[in-house]
Amino acid sequence: MSNGSLSAKISSAPSDPIFGIVEAFRADPRPEKINLAAGVYMEEDGVTPILASVREAERRLLANSTTKLYKPIGGDPALVKLLRALIFREPGAPFGALPAIANEGRIEVLHTPGGTGAVRLAVELVKRLRPNAEIWVSDPTWPNHTQIADAVGVPHRSHPWISADARALDLDAVLQSINAAKPGDAFIFHGACHNPTGIDPTAAQWRVIAGAVAARGILPILDFAYQGLGDGLVEDAASLRAFLAAGCEILVAASASKNFALYDERVGALAIVAEDKEAAAAILTHAKVAIRAAWSNPPGHGGEIVAEILGDDALRVQWEGEVTAMRERINGNRRAFVVALASEGAGDFSHLLTGRGMFSLLGLDDAQLKRLRDEQAIYLVARGRINFAGLSAVKIPIVAKAVAALLR
Ligand code: LMR
Numbered sequence: 001m002s003n004g005s006l007s008a009k010i011s012s013a014p015s016d017p018i019f020g021i022v023e024a025f026r027a028d029p030r031p032e033k034i035n036l037a038a039g040v041y042m043e044e045d046g047v048t049p050i051l052a053s054v055r056e057a058e059r060r061l062l063a064n065s066t067t068k069l070y071k072p073i074g075g076d077p078a079l080v081k082l083l084r085a086l087i088f089r090e091p092g093a094p095f096g097a098l099p100a101i102a103n104e105g106r107i108e109v110l111h112t113p114g115g116t117g118a119v120r121l122a123v124e125l126v127k128r129l130r131p132n133a134e135i136w137v138s139d140p141t142w143p144n145h146t147q148i149a150d151a152v153g154v155p156h157r158s159h160p161w162i163s164a165d166a167r168a169l170d171l172d173a174v175l176q177s178i179n180a181a182k183p184g185d186a187f188i189f190h191g192a193c194h195n196p197t198g199i200d201p202t203a204a205q206w207r208v209i210a211g212a213v214a215a216r217g218i219l220p221i222l223d224f225a226y227q228g229l230g231d232g233l234v235e236d237a238a239s240l241r242a243f244l245a246a247g248c249e250i251l252v253a254a255s256a257s258k259n260f261a262l263y264d265e266r267v268g269a270l271a272i273v274a275e276d277k278e279a280a281a282a283i284l285t286h287a288k289v290a291i292r293a294a295w296s297n298p299p300g301h302g303g304e305i306v307a308e309i310l311g312d313d314a315l316r317v318q319w320e321g322e323v324t325a326m327r328e329r330i331n332g333n334r335r336a337f338v339v340a341l342a343s344e345g346a347g348d349f350s351h352l353l354t355g356r357g358m359f360s361l362l363g364l365d366d367a368q369l370k371r372l373r374d375e376q377a378i379y380l381v382a383r384g385r386i387n388f389a390g391l392s393a394v395k396i397p398i399v400a401k402a403v404a405a406l407l408r
Pocket of ligand 1: 018019037038039040142144195
């Protein structure tokens with residue numbers, strides 16, 4: 001081939017640290033295989049269901065939709081208003097009541113393709129509006145954070161998140177990193193259900209972090225992909241409320257993939273909290289320019305489902321119950337797995353009980369993970385990130401036994 005060829009001297013790129021494992025799982029012919037890799041909700045039978053509220057919304061859409069016209073660049077105004085109500089709902093407030101800063105015009109929300117699109121847009125805004133900024137991510141973090149920063153061309157650094165024994169938050173180390181960062185840098189925080197550790201700050205610790213972030217002039221980017229799967233839809237926004245109370249400008253990357261189980265519809269949102277109404281409106285224009293050059297305007301169907309659910313009180317309440325049921329099943333699996341590990345003599349994993357959301361780290365190395373895959377057909381992500389939603393009454397003893405055998 002000539003030197004100008006696309007294929008000349010090309011070597012393969014590495015597979016994705018999460019979806020690459022899912023591909024390997026799919027290709028595995030062993031019927032007993034267990035997928036605890038990608039962060040998706042599953043029922044007892046391993047199926048990721050379509051929520052009943054989603055089915056009802058789709059039925060209505062099928063009956064009533066009249067067009068597949070392009071959405072506005074930032075998404076349907078009705079949808080983004082509802083997503084704003086969901087993200088910024090305050091404890092005890094009715095759905096739709098807005099915090100004062102919303103009424104001041106300081107919040108703009110755009111519909112993005114999934115939470116990944118929202119993080120991508122946030123990072124694009126950092127590049128455009130704070131060109132000298134570095135982006136700090138926790139070690140460990142969701143691998144796509146650094147992949148996105150690399151793709152956009154924003155330098156990134158990591159800061160410690162957990163203690164050396166990986167059992168708790170290392171708040172002092174987080175604060176030291178905030179104080180070591182340049183004013184103007186951005187930090188990506190996991191708004192709830194830290195991925196991959198499951199270790200979240202308490203509300204009081206969030207207030208300390210937010211105070212340090214505000215004092216240092218850091219831009220917090222909240223990756224809020226798991227709203228509702230930690231302690232509750234409103235409870236999980238304690239992180240956001242801490243940054244709001246500290247007076248920060250904030251970018252919030254939200255997702256309907258997990259809490260609406262709308263993984264393949266790609267519904268997410270970027271919420272921009274600016275220092276005043278004029279700044280919010282100006283940042284919105286930059287976001288729209290970035291979107292137009294990337295995906296032009298968001299996909300329609302998934303957003304229409306979310307708008308149908310959030311816009312109808314009865315359907316929204318039904319959906320909130322479904323979120324609660326998913327959360328409780330995940331937490332039940334988490335507890336049962338810790339008990340099973342103990343009864344297999346795997347050691348003390350009681351710290352997993354304080355974890356939030358789908359994930360925790362079992363602290364397994366690559367060789368141990370390979371053995372789990374090769375010998376037991378059990379698939380986990382790096383460092384032994386386990387997705388508790390993939391467990392079931394049948395799978396819990398099998399996985400606990402296999403993990404215990406590795407650790408003995
Ligand atoms: C995960 O962390 O497994 C999920 O967020 C899926 C993804 O996009 O990586």
